[in-house]
Amino acid sequence: MKRAHRSHAERLRGCAFVAFLAALWSGVCASGVVPEGQLPSPYEVLRAFIAESPRLPAQALATLNRTLLAFLLGGLGGLGLGLGHGVFPLFRKTTHLAIEGLRPLPSVALIPLGILLYGMGNQLNIAIAAFACAWPCFISARDGVRGVNPMLLDTARTLGLGRAQTIRRVLLPAAFPAMVTGLRIALGIAFAVEVSVELVIPKQGLGALASTAALAGESGLLYAAILALGLVGLLLNHLLRRATQRLLRSYGPQWSGGA
Amino acid sequence: MLKYLVASLVLLCSITSARAETIRIGYIPIADCLQLYVAEELGYFKAQGLVVDKTPLNGGSLIAMAVEGGELDAGWSNTASLAIAADRGFDFAILSPGAFEQAPDRREHSLLVAKNSPIRTLADLKGKTVGINALGNINEIAVAALAAQSGLSVKQLRLVEIPFPQMEAALTSGHVDAVLTLEPFVTIARNRGATRVLEPAALKPFGTRMLIAAWFAKRSWLDKHKTAAAGFALAMRKASAYIEKNPAQARELLTRHTKLTLDLAQQITLPLFAQKVEDSDVQGLIDQAARFGYIKKAFPAQRLNLPATQP
């Protein structure tokens, strides 16, 4: 892959641009275009980030914890539902319409309803993030199964494989790459929705920290929390890319290489 | 969805079958909930054989939902929310009075403008932007009533939602023309000196003495837990008496339960903590809410009141 073999010079270019943006930002702050206290300079953000660093990991863990739980629940639920739709046409025909009605529902609209159901504890965040991240898994599992090359199925039939055997030996492995891709999208969504819920109901987590900081006008802390969230997001993305590559190595570069 | 529903039901069941004498309370960690901190620290709950499991939440309506759903037994809510809930058919009753406002020196809600603002009277607010913490609740009703007193309709103002801690900044940066805020933010703003008080008693349309907030529960819960409810009410009354008798100690205690510094806690205007809630403490708010259409119909304050827990 092109991106894997980056020389130092190429990396430097990207870093230089980051530095340029930071300089631009500092310039805006120093010029006084923005009223004081509304936009902290990068230096102030970094200082706040360091000052708050003892407090950040616990909040980051709370966010990550719920993100992963939601991902697990929603991912499994979505995959299960999607496989069910792919494998059992009767099930698909019956529930298809209901699910297509539910799917486009923006998850944040469920926050007030979730409050009624779960109060404001961890469960609320997990349930809403799980709801949101179930759909990409559902779609990818369903389409993964339905897109299996008919030749494979014919081969299985010729070889005399039973229904259960066909599902286990042919359909699941063939749909696997699509399912992994679905899961990768789902983790990003779980993270984004988890933070959105924290913003609306600021109880715990980095999103809550950012929200309370913004409401109290503590812009340094706000940007420190944003920085931390960005780092967590990057980390999640990176780990997932690695995991995908590992899992899909045997499926060839078409699946394992993507950005 | 079903899976979550079942999970939540299981959780609900496991919670309701927990220890007998525990009351699960929802509150907001602010100065108005002072009674709770006093009663807990001075062992008033323990004296009544109660264990209070308190959950800090940051919205009165969330507490109400949790109480209605049975996740909490009782909670703290402002009186307007209680009135609106009653209007929508919720069956909440006041378990114990909370904070009161009383003319002239126990007023904690004020209407502020920027120091150099041209707004001199309430009538000058015509066409201006006013920041309040939550639309459709007690402070919007107050603004509507204040505006009506100077011959304005609330429709002639532009109301926006700003959380209390951000109001002063919104005012001084010119995002809004006036804000309705409360202690400790009134004192903080006064100390900083960038603002001016337009109306020191923003809740005056509701009466010379009014109940700002109360501890409430579902009537069905109260019927089933008469002793616990009476014990809780008694502990709260003792806490109110303590606060009125020992304001300095109470203020000091406040610093341990809220984000207030000691210096600030000594300066702020504390609400009144009265022993008994009268119908007139609530009726003014109900009538104004009905007058401006925030509830469909006025009802007698007695509907919210629970005589059994009164002294």
Next chain:
Amino acid sequence: MRRGPDWQGLVFCLCVALAWEVAARQELLPPRLFPALTSVLAQLAEGTASGAFPRALAKTLACMGAGLLAAACMIPLGIWAGRSEQVWRTIGPSVEFLRSLPPALMALPAMLLLGIGDAPKIFAVFFAASFPILLCTMDGVRAIPPLFLDTARTLQVKPSVLLFEVILPAAAPGVFSGLKTALPMAFIVAMVSEMIGGADGIGHLLLRSQRSFDIPQMYAIILVVALTGGGIAQGLYLIESFSLRWYSGWKRVCGQRCD
């Protein structure tokens, strides 16, 4: 896709609706928190007839549209980055960091910086929608079959012709896949920003109906939001299949994947 009414699906939906109605009427769940479907539908009709729902929805969609329009400036940048590896290497690291931020988060600094009103909402939508549009446009440009570009080069077309008649149409599938991610996200972000600091819009109305204990109205708004989400997805699908007619034909002819 099968044409004609989906009887089986409709029957299932009706069964679910009936189960809801019966459960609510029998008060199996806290009745004030779970109103009957009929009262929700009545509330939906009332809110629509009184103009309250359409007004709030129009407000939200207007902010969303403004943000999306701003995000459209990412299409040229995407084309540029797709054509030039250098450009991507320069902006890549910054983009990777910014896009790993949960999209709704940007409403907070925007609120601090731009104050109250529509500006922070529009900014948050712009921020959220920018990155999917940028990245997918870039991928779309990179995926342009070399045959197209070679042909254009052989014919020695003018740069403007190359851009508007070769690159732009050929990258359109990428742009559309970006929009498919960006549009629902923009709707969600617009709603979240209304929920954390707004005075109008459907997101604010939703939270407000929960706060003022108007539970049937809350469910009715959830229905409105779900229908809008579905409408957005469907509308985009129609526009896409109309403007990409050539693409599906081309795919059929070549018999190869080009996404």
